[in-house]
Amino acid sequence: MSLGDEHEPSGGYGGTGHTRTRLPEGDGSGDVYGGARRGPRSSSRSLVTVVGVVVLLIAAIAFANRGGDDSSSGGGGSADKPEAASTAASGVRPVQTEVGGIPSGFAHDLQGAESAAANYAVTLVSADILKPARRAEIVRQVFVADQQATLTDKFNRAYSQEFLRNVGLDENGNPSEGNTYVSRTMPIGTKVTSYADTTATVEVWCTGVFGTAGERSTTPVTSDWFTMTLQLRWADSDWKVDSFSQKDGPTPVPGDDKASSADEMAKAVQEYGGFTYAR
Secondary structure, three states, rough: OOOOOOOOOOOOOHHOOOOOEEEEEOOOOOOOOOOOEEOOOOOHHEEEEEEOOOOOHHHHHHHHHHOOOHHHOOOOOOHHOOOOHHHOOOOOOOEEEEOEEEEOOOOOOHHHHHHHHHHHHHHHHHHHHHOOHHHHHHHHHOOOOHHEEEEEHHHHHHHHHHHHHHHOOOOOOEEEOOOOOEEEEEEEEEEEEEEEEEEEEEEEEEEEEEEEEEEOOOOOOOOEEEEEEEEEEEEEEEEEEEEEEOOOOOOOOOOOEOOHHHHHHHHHHHHHHOOOOOO
């Protein structure tokens, strides 16, 4: 998904061409969410792995943003390893301003870059990015001006009507009646791999929930873990995204958790709001 010298689609999440999801075991009632519980990892009957296009949102972002150089996020030396205190809460308050619902006005310093990267990661892997009208606003707010035209075209081609149909959405990015489309990202932590007065590269470790909550959904809401690398530029008195990429993991061992029903999942998305992130 990097916006480097090359702008051709990769055709898949993380360059694989497909995604994976673990569907919860049903009880025969037709609700793929209800009553499911994963047993110990030693039991092969406790997991059903289905290879298919479930987290298509992330795949489409990869499709739209292939290219670039990953060297900025893979230093590998001991100097690149942050101290434990560097990811601790700093006490600095999150930004208080928003433009189009997206946090803005980040501080012109290292912590401001981290906060911007975390908040932009949430925006770029959200359900709003699938809505054509909202997508245009996101591109204008998040990206530097000289990347906006290219990204608008790439996102529009990636999120085609065919793509939207595959995830159960109409041409406006809305789910069918009785269903709720979910795509919500939660940053776990950030790491600055390079910083200068007008540029910064920040890695954001994320988890997220993706899918369609509904009694007849064929893509139930599941979770994923990934790391986004955002190249930021100081422009128009704020941090903006110049390019970005992502990779799988780090992923923890899944817990023995009972899957919620489709109705519970839909209500959770509607009743629990998101956060503005700062260190």
